[in-house]
Amino acid sequence: MAAEAELAERRDAASREGAAAAVDDGAVGVYLHLPFCERICPYCDFAVVAARTLERAEEDRYVEALIAELEARRVDFAGRRLASIYFGGGTPSLFAPDSIAQLTEAVEAAFSPPARDRSVAPQPAGPGGEVERTLELNPSTVERDRLPGFVEAGVNRLSIGVQSFDDGLLKRLGRAHRAGVARETLSAARASGVPEISLDLIFAGPGQDLAALDRDLDALVEFGPEHVSTYELTFEPETPFGRALARGRIRACEETLAIEMIERIEGRLEAAGYSRYEISSYARPGSRARHNARYWQRQAVLGLGMGAHSTEARSARHPHGARRANPRTLSAWLDAVERDPAQVGETEVLPLGTARGEAVFLALRQREGLDAARFAAEFDGPPRDFFAQAIERMVERGWLEETEDSDLRLTAAGRLLADSVASEFLAEETSEV
Secondary structure, eight states: OHHHHHHHHHHHHHHHHHHHHHHOOSEEEEEEEEOEESSOOTTOOSOOEEOSSOOHHHHHHHHHHHHHHHHHHGGGGTTOEEEEEEEEESOGGGSOHHHHHHHHHHHHHHHOOSOOOTTSOOOOOSTTSSOEEEEEEOSOHHHHHTHHHHHHTTOOEEEEEEEOSOHHHHHHTTOSOOHHHHHHHHHHHHHTTOSEEEEEEEESOTTOOHHHHHHHHHHHHHHOOSEEEEEEOOOOTTSHHHHHHHTTSSOOOOHHHHHHHHHHHHHHHHHTTOEEEETTEEEOTTOOOHHHHHHHTTOOEEEESTTOEEEOOOOSSSTTOEEEEOOSSHHHHHHHHHHOGGGOSEEEEOOHHHHHHHHHHHHHTBTTOBOHHHHHHHHSSOTHHHHHHHHHHHHHHTSEEEOTTOOEEEOHHHHHTHHHHHHHHHTTOOOOO
């Protein structure tokens, strides 16, 4: 009996390993959170630290801690090829180019990407190209002057937080820059020779109407970034905007107007040659964000730094993955790294039902939708085995379409109500492990 039990356990472990391998691409993306900001926007709910000036000693200490965490955590992702590096924040471009170069070299040494010749201009990031290396940048004179150094450090993709080209809206959003500075920064970014530029745009902001949105879209299309991310302004409860909303001191955009704005953005950008490949993301051909896609596709991401989140590598023990969240305050994160950099943060192992629900709604965020065969390889059955009622409801409402192969995709109406669709699937999750 003991031998039979051992054999059954081996078979079960082999099955779990097979399920993990069926959906795991064998790569890793590395996210480095650089939390310092000259000004914290009133709608921001990220893990950030106000720092009107970033002292070099503080910057160096943070870089050293990031590298210590990387060295301790790399073993959990051993043997994986490096797919992407993403410097997020905060305002990563407050860091000096040599700090970005030091961190890039440390990550590439940890995961051995293809060799890169610094004497040759970086090649465009994309399938078959070199590792995608993204740096978030805010429009400002200081950060603009550092652009050549960032490109020399290996950055081949900039994500620029323009948010709007309207000075009035920028002021109401609490942004530090104005439209003229944004345009100068975009011009400098293009002149720097960086291959890929992504531009962030906020819509449904205070006092914004369709005419104002159109002016923002005019300016965006005229510049012609390779990638665009659009975000509806949200009011997180613990932010100044969230508290002002609760007290009636600020009004959220009417839902009908917000929907009109989403439709206007999609129509204008697709007419300009962009494809809406994810709920908030548009790209020219070959310019999809590879690092961001790792989250939607539930692939491995090593998150480093204060407040960073990791998507742990699948394994026989955790075939559906796990998440790790780092402390959201600077002192707590630095203390944790000093104590034991391998044990920073708290890990959550996903219950089976949670993993199934997330697999559906994350896939539905993407234009291609949910691949039923891929889902079945991981969860031992197609989506209908677990979500038949939700699928029927969504199809009947015209929010979801189902192919003959049981693949699922959001309709145009469903994309407008993606959060509602997601809640339908998460509501049916179970607590199985």
